[in-house]
Every structure is written in C-alpha cells, then in structure tokens.
Amino acid sequence: MHTETFGYMPSGEKVSVTALQTKDLRARVIGYGAALADLQFRHVDGWRRVVLGLKTLEDYRRHSPHFGATAGRYAGRIRDGRVKIGGQIHQLTRNTPDGHHVHGGTCGFGKRNWTLASCTETSATFALISPDGEEGYPGQLNARTTYRLARNCLEVELEATSSAATPVNLLHHSYFNLDGEGTIAGHRLRVDAERRAEVCAAGLPTGAFVPVDGAYDFRKFRCPDPAYAYDTSYLLNGETGTCRPVAELVSSSGDLRMEVWTNEPALHFYDGSKLSVPVSGLDDRLFHPRSGLCLEPTRMSDAPNMPGFPNTILSPGETYRQISRFVFAAS
Secondary structure, three states, X not given: OEEEEEEEOOOOOEEXXXXXXXXXXXXEEEOEOOEEEEEEEEEOOEEEEOEOOOOOHHHHHHHOOOXXXXXXXXXXXXXXXXXXXXXXXXXXXXXXXXXXXEOOOOOOHHHOEXXXXXXXXXXXXXXXXXXXXXXXXXXXXXEEEEEEEEOOEEEEEEEEEEOOOEEOEOEEEOOEOOOOOOOOOOOEEEEOEEEEEEEOOOOOEEEEEEEOOHHHOOOOOEOOOOOOOXXXXXXXXXXXXXXEEEEEEXXXXXXXXXXXXXXXXXXXXXXXXXXXXXXXXXXXXXXXXXXXXXXXXXXXXXXXXXXXXOOOEEOOOOOEEEEEEEEEEEX
C-alpha cells in the first residue's frame, strides 16, 4: 500500500491516490469520485491494463465520463427529477438537456472528493457525507466505497445509511477493455438474464420488462452488434441479495476472461458508443467510441417512480449494501 497526492481540488483540498496489489492484480484508486483509476492483471505476457483511465486530476475533473467512479446518490435517471416519498414530492436537480436527473445531479458523488478512511496493502475505503438537501435529496447520507483485491478478484463494496427516507442507487462505473488496446468490438459477452427494462426515446424506463431477443440476447456468448448502441439494464436471474455470477466477458483473442458477481437485481450494459475524450489517457491512448464497455451491477433507473421495480428507498436504521466482484482469469 502506498498513498500519495494525486492533485488538489479548486478549494485547495488534497485528492489522494492509493496503490493496491496482489500477486495477480494491481490497482490505483483516487479520492476524486472514489474512482478506480487503474487496474492491471498479470497475464502470461506481462501486466495488462483492463480499465480505461486518465493521467491527471484535472483530466478527470474536466473530461472524465465517470471513468471508474462511484456514481450516486442515485445512479441512472429519474424522470423530471421528481421523487415522491411518504406523500411528499422532492424536486431533485435537473441536470440533463431534456430536464431529467442523472447520476446524482450537477455535482453527484462521481464528481466529489471522498476521504480516504482506511487502507491496507490490498484494500482502501473511501467515505463521503452528503448533507440533507444536497441536489434536492432528503436526509444526510453517509456513504462508503471499499475496494478489495484478493488474488485475481477485485471486490467493490458500496454502503450507505441515511437520516431520512431517500432514494439511493450507488454504482461502480469502470470502463473495461480486456485487450488493453483498441476497441471492444471483438469482445464476447454473456449475461444471465431473460428480460431487460423497456425504455422510451428519452432513455427512461416505461415500467415494463421485455424478453431479451435479437441483438439484446446475451444468454449465450456473442459479440455486441455494431449496428446497435447498447445502454440497457438487464433484470438478472438468481436471488437478489445473494452474491452470484451474473455475466462473463472474454477478450477478442479469447486469452482473458472476466466474470462479474453481484447481489444486485440488475446489470447495466453500456458499450461506450458515445465515448469521446479530448485528452489522452493511460498508455497515451485516445478514447473513442467503444474503446471500453461498462458492466454495472445496479438497481433500475427511475425506480422510485415505478411501483413494479425493486425498492430503492433507504430508510433510517437501514444499511444499503452492494457487493460486486470482478474475477479475472487467463485462458
């Protein structure tokens, strides 16, 4: 474990960067967004970088599309930024061009500087206090993001408690590329899901779940169809609350696999089709559409307004807890 200064916020607040390592994995995590800034797997041909990342804090602040960040207080979209809790309507920040709320608002958790609360050689925990009324949310939320390395596994634990009933959906937002270069066009994906959330033209759920079919059917390994722009949530098989394997990704050549485990009810798949970052990242790479993809354990967008969706209201005395594991293996 080694912690140093990654940079400074405009307020002068220091942003930390911490290095973690096991025999097969090494990572760097930063306080800004409680983000995974780098992850490498020890392959037979040497260390291979498997996530997209940027070089400087300034690049993250100005240009990052949530690379590796913890999104919240509510990741995903909420229609019109309106949430009704206990008969009271709460107006959240409307931070999309079409007037909706996304990823926690103008200064959501992915844009905040989290405090490094503790760390070891293989783990780091970040803490954040979101005050009552921030971005329109009720209740003070105490959130924690923990990264743990164990041999060939990265575990991400997201936790929160609140002083008042509030919508919560935290999400780990890494962009993966198992080739370490190029695009994800040749990657093969499998997702253990029979249904996905139907969305309207604005990208908001209609409240219905539709069968996976055609280009959206990843029950067997296949490459994403380049004619589609994937940005969809799959309703996962298996028991919610139990950490189980839900998806698997294979590199273009088939020499590296990543298995995704989670206790969440859904997995959001985004193929990076809108990626466009004007500065070079790690390895001096330029990130263009489909330079990486996201596999994000989550709950559903706009769930507070959808009675048929899994509950996302966190009440006082309860603890929100998401576990996600990303397990790597050479093949």
